[in-house]
Structures are given as structure tokens and as C-alpha cells.
Amino acid sequence: MDSFTFSCVKVVFGPDRIKEICSVVRRLGGKKVVVITDKAMKRVGEEICEILKEFDCELWSKVEPEPEIDVVDEILSSVKFDTVVGVGGGSTLDVAKLSAVAGKDSSVSEFIGKELPERSAKLILCPTTAGTGSEVTKLAVFKIPGREVKYVFDSESLYADIAIVDPMLTISAPPEVTANAGIDAICHAIEAYTSILANPITDMFAEQAIKIGAKAIREAYSNGNNLNARSEMSYASLLAGIAFNVAGTSLGHALGYAHSHIHKSPHGKSVGITMPYVLQYNAIANLEKHARIAKLLGANVDGISLRDAALNSGVEFMKLLEDLHIPTKLLDVGAGEDDVDEIAERIFLSERHVSRNPRVVKKEDMRELVKRAIYGTTHGYYG
Numbered sequence: 356m357d358s359f360t361f362s363c364v365k366v367v368f369g370p371d372r373i374k375e376i377c378s379v380v381r382r383l384g385g386k387k388v389v390v391i392t393d394k395a396m397k398r399v400g401e402e403i404c405e406i407l408k409e410f411d412c413e414l415w416s417k418v419e420p421e422p423e424i425d426v427v428d429e430i431l432s433s434v435k436f437d438t439v440v441g442v443g444g445g446s447t448l449d450v451a452k453l454s455a456v457a458g459k460d461s462s463v464s465e466f467i468g469k470e471l472p473e474r475s476a477k478l479i480l481c482p483t484t485a486g487t488g489s490e491v492t493k494l495a496v497f498k499i500p501g502r503e504v505k506y507v508f509d510s511e512s513l514y515a516d517i518a519i520v521d522p523m524l525t526i527s528a529p530p531e532v533t534a535n536a537g538i539d540a541i542c543h544a545i546e547a548y549t550s551i552l553a554n555p556i557t558d559m560f561a562e563q564a565i566k567i568g569a570k571a572i573r574e575a576y577s578n579g580n581n582l583n584a585r586s587e588m589s590y591a592s593l594l595a596g597i598a599f600n601v602a603g604t605s606l607g608h609a610l611g612y613a614h615s616h617i618h619k620s621p622h623g624k625s626v627g628i629t630m631p632y633v634l635q636y637n638a639i640a641n642l643e644k645h646a647r648i649a650k651l652l653g654a655n656v657d658g659i660s661l662r663d664a665a666l667n668s669g670v671e672f673m674k675l676l677e678d679l680h681i682p683t684k685l686l687d688v689g690a691g692e693d694d695v696d697e698i699a700e701r702i703f704l705s706e707r708h709v710s711r712n713p714r715v716v717k718k719e720d721m722r723e724l725v726k727r728a729i730y731g732t733t734h735g736y737y738g
């Protein structure tokens with residue numbers, strides 16, 4: 356067995372566990388708390404501030420989707436705190452992470468391209484969607500003015516002291532949000548599982564995330580009040596986050612980013628639309644794992660060849676998209692033949708994702724892959 360490194364954040368998981376946040380802050384020695392959230396989650400943020408009333412607690416609820424890095428400076432200049440509580444989806448949790456790292460004396464833009472300093476505040480992360488897994492990762496993604504590609508901070512300073520994963524916080528998410536977030540989580544698990552950085556521990560987390568997620572996402576999408584489905588989806592997202600935090604994501608995310616500017620769909624939807632074609636492209640690089648993905652997604656692969664089973668992973672993923680009413684080809688979201696070259700080229704802007712892909716990513720192959728993704732062609736061969 357190869358050598359590997361694995362790390363993981365402390366997690367508190369289960370319905371209503373958010374009510375324990377007071378004892379968590381007390382244990383961490385917090386006195387001045389800022390709860391960071393967005394407009395949509397303002398009410399939940401207020402409720403958490405109410406739970407935290409024994410502390411000096413302030414709410415900051417102005418995080419926008421896909422935030423620019425300047426928002427962190429805005430928070431630092433308007434609120435004083437020794438403890439940050441992030442409540443929201445991936446963007447909000449990323450803002451909370453960087454706010455807890457940044458000191459008061461410098462602008463966070465000075466951190467770009469450098470090692471992050473140690474965290475200056477305690478950090479508690481509470482996801483309100485089951486998708487990004489940001490609560491357990493050491494990553495934070497930001498738009499940087501003047502840069503086309505988002506910047507990814509990758510540092511152990513961004514690990515939370517504790518993640519409180521309470522599925523009750525996800526219960527109000529509408530079906531579309533549930534589907535888009537959930538498909539992101541399943542893609543994280545698939546890409547971590549097939550990444551060249553995967554190890555035996557990340558494989559265990561990723562396999563469970565795919566299996567549990569593929570079932571729970573359908574149930575949570577069709578009935579948002581199904582608490583068991585919500586819990587399983589939060590669990591799958593958490594497992595996927597733990598896996599991709601170590602193994603990383605790959606071509607699925609690189610391609611998702613490469614075409615997202617055309618239709619401006621939510622992140623999970625962007626990555627999901629083109630995942631069937633990525634699975635079929637990558638299958639040849641690891642037949643066993645792709646056959647296993649097909650099975651974990653629900654396909655019956657008994658009695659068929661390993662090759663056919665591996666290619667089935669793309670077909671089975673497409674069935675998942677159809678069940679969630681997510682488009683299965685780029686033509687459905689406004690991309691056409693004229694966009695092939697640009698999308699294929701933009702894949703290579705995500706260098707780190709491309710470098711972790713199990714199959715070498717070649718320019719000429721990417722043009723073919725993008726064409727198939729535009730017209731919805733799933734072949735019985737690898738592409």
C-alpha cells in the first residue's frame with residue numbers, strides 16, 4: 356500500500372445539534388462573536404445570535420453569492436470579534452474562514468499568492484446546504500477583481516475549530532437548490548474517488564458519499580420535509596468534503612468552470628451537466644473504479660464486461676440528472692458549436708484540477724469531449 360497523509364476537522368453532526376453552539380463557543384473561550392451569513396439566511400443567523408445571547412454577539416448578513424475578496428476587509432473594518440460563526444452555503448463559509456484568518460492591520464488581498472498566517476480568531480462553520488463540503492475543507496474560493504479565474508486559498512489555517520452539521524438548517528432549501536447543491540457533492544465524491552491523489556481513506560469516504568448521496572438526493576428533492584433524506588444528504592456532502600479536501604477534484608470541475616460563463620448556472624448544476632461525458636472520457640484510466648461508480652449510482656452491472664460497466668457510470672449519472680430535472684447537455688443551456696474551442700481552452704485555466712485527473716487531459720480530446728457534451732452524446736466508447 357502506498358504512503359499517504361490524511362487530515363480532518365472535528366465534526367458535530369445531527370438534527371438540532373446547532374443548539375449546542377453555546378457550549379462550543381464557551382469551550383473555545385470566545386467572548387465577542389460575529390455570525391456571518393447572507394441575506395437569505397438572515398433569519399437563521401438571528402436565531403443563532405439569540406442562542407448565543409450570553410456572549411457579545413453581532414450579525415453580519417451581507418455576503419453575496421460568489422463573493423469578491425474585498426468583502427472580508429469590509430467585515431474586518433466594521434465588526435470586532437474573537438470568534439467567527441459561518442452560517443450558509445459554500446460562499447458564506449469561505450468568507451467566514453478568511454475573516455477568521457485575517458488580522459485587522461492588513462488587507463486580505465495581500466495574502467494572494469502567499470502562505471496564509473495562522474488564524475487570529477476561533478472558527479465554527481455551520482452549512483445550510485448539503486453540497487459544498489466547505490465546512491471540512493482547507494480551501495476558500497474568491498473572485499479577485501481583474502482576474503478571470505477565481506482564486507483558491509489552500510491552507511491549513513482555513514480549517515475550522517469545529518463544524519456543526521445540522522440537517523435541520525437545510526430543510527428550507529427549495530428543490531432546485533437541493534438538487535444543484537447535492538449534485539455538486541456527488542461530483543466532489545466522484546472526482547475525489549478517481550483523482551490521482553486518492554488514497555484508501557478518501558476512497559472509503561467517497562464511495563459512501565456516492566452511494567448514500569445518489570439515493571438521498573432524489574428523496575430530498577422530491578420531498579424537502581423528509582428529514583431522513585436531508586440528514587443523509589448532509590452526511591453524503593460531509594463525506595465528500597472530507598474526501599476531496601485531501602484528494603481534490605479534477606476534470607469535472609475544470610469543465611464545469613470552463614462553460615459556466617455562458618449560462619451562469621449555479622456551480623453544482625454547471626459541474627453536473629457535463630459529468631456524464633467526463634466519466635466516459637476518464638473510464639479507460641481506471642476501469643474498476645468507474646465500474647464501481649456505476650454500481651454505487653444504482654446501475655445493475657452484473658453479468659456485463661468491466662469495460663461496459665465502467666462506461667455505464669456516465670449513463671447512470673445522466674439518469675440522476677434527468678430525475679432532478681437538471682439539463683443533460685450544454686445545448687439546453689445555450690452553448691453551441693461556436694463555443695467548442697473557447698470551452699475546450701478554458702478547461703486548461705484550471706491547472707490544478709487538470710493535473711489531478713486520472714486520464715491525461717489533451718487539447719484535441721477536449722474539443723471532442725465538449726462537442727459530445729453540447730449534443731448529449733454518450734457513446735459506448737471512451738471518447
Ligand SMILES: [Fe+2]
Pocket residue numbers: 487539543608622626
Ligand atoms: Fe464543487
